[in-house]
Amino acid sequence: MTRPKVIVYNATSLDGRNTGFPVDLGLYYGLVSTWKEHATLAGSGTILKADAEEAPPESIDAIPADLPAEYAILPVSETDDERGILVVPDSRGRVKIWHFLRSQEYWRGVLSLCTESTPPDHIAYLEAFAIPYLIVGADKVDYPLALEELNTRFGVETIRVDSGGTLNGILISQGLVDEVSVLLHPTLAGGDKDASRLFIAPDGTGVDGAVDLELLSLEPLEGGIVWFRYGVV
Numbered sequence: 001m002t003r004p005k006v007i008v009y010n011a012t013s014l015d016g017r018n019t020g021f022p023v024d025l026g027l028y029y030g031l032v033s034t035w036k037e038h039a040t041l042a043g044s045g046t047i048l049k050a051d052a053e054e055a056p057p058e059s060i061d062a063i064p065a066d067l068p069a070e071y072a073i074l075p076v077s078e079t080d081d082e083r084g085i086l087v088v089p090d091s092r093g094r095v096k097i098w099h100f101l102r103s104q105e106y107w108r109g110v111l112s113l114c115t116e117s118t119p120p121d122h123i124a125y126l127e128a129f130a131i132p133y134l135i136v137g138a139d140k141v142d143y144p145l146a147l148e149e150l151n152t153r154f155g156v157e158t159i160r161v162d163s164g165g166t167l168n169g170i171l172i173s174q175g176l177v178d179e180v181s182v183l184l185h186p187t188l189a190g191g192d193k194d195a196s197r198l199f200i201a202p203d204g205t206g207v208d209g210a211v212d213l214e215l216l217s218l219e220p221l222e223g224g225i226v227w228f229r230y231g232v233v
């Protein structure tokens with residue numbers, strides 16, 4: 001089985017939060033090119049929070065006139081376009097702004113990860129809008145399978161995870177993450193005990209033992225921010 005190298009990259013506060021404080025977005029996105037990623041894996045929660053305000057939900061009753069026949073995703077080896085593919089696990093079919101996302105310049109293609117439990121009307125929406133999707137899993141997305149499919153079908157060898165603690169936690173707990181990269185901001189974000197953080201163990205009580213990391217590099221950056229890169233042992 002071949003799977004891509006997976007990097008979890010978050011901006012955090014000194015108290016480990018990944019929301020509730022001002023992130024230096026210029027610095028954050030400026031470092032993304034470090035990994036020369038073939039794909040970005042963004043949680044549906046992250047996509048909905050970041051983009052839903054900008055774009056109204058799309059409907060099968062209002063298909064855009066300028067819709068292409070298909071949004072094919074070429075394998076990495078067959079394109080000179082160095083942008084990555086946006087990949088979103090969305091088993092519940094909550095993301096209804098795919099035409100908008102596809103129109104953004106950040107990605108060369110988009111891909112929805114669905115499962116056998118994804119509502120049929122959502123699959124119909126994806127097909128009507130010619131949005132590529134994969135069925136990978138019965139209920140929730142099966143990440144080992146999804147990562148293997150991304151590698152086999154599209155030649156994805158490096159994938160950066162842009163998500164909150166839920167998806168980060170699942171991937172780390174399943175042993176699928178190679179690097180945890182943190183842009184540590186000199187802030188104590190606080191929040192209540194349930195406030196979002198980089199790693200949320202899927203069972204809510206912690207994984208079986210802590211996840212050990214080894215320091216790969218650390219680099220002080222502007223504004224008191226420090227960039228830590230860790231390998232997962």
Ligand SMILES: NC(=O)c1ccc[n+]([C@@H]2O[C@H](COP(=O)([O-])OP(=O)(O)OC[C@H]3O[C@@H](n4cnc5c(N)ncnc54)[C@H](OP(=O)(O)O)[C@@H]3O)[C@@H](O)[C@H]2O)c1
Nearest residue numbers: 010011018043044045046089090091140163164165166167
């Ligand atoms: N500071 C940073 O660097 C940074 C970066 C990104 C995001 N964020 C913040 O993180 C927050 C969102 O984080 P979040 O943790 O709520 O959501 P999230 O990680 O963005 O999304 C959760 C993802 O996990 C999937 N998932 C949930 N349970 C699963 C299971 N049992 N098996 C397989 N997949 C499962 C969901 O898929 P389904 O939809 O199929 O359930 C969804 O795609 C936002 O506030 C965002 O701003 C911060």
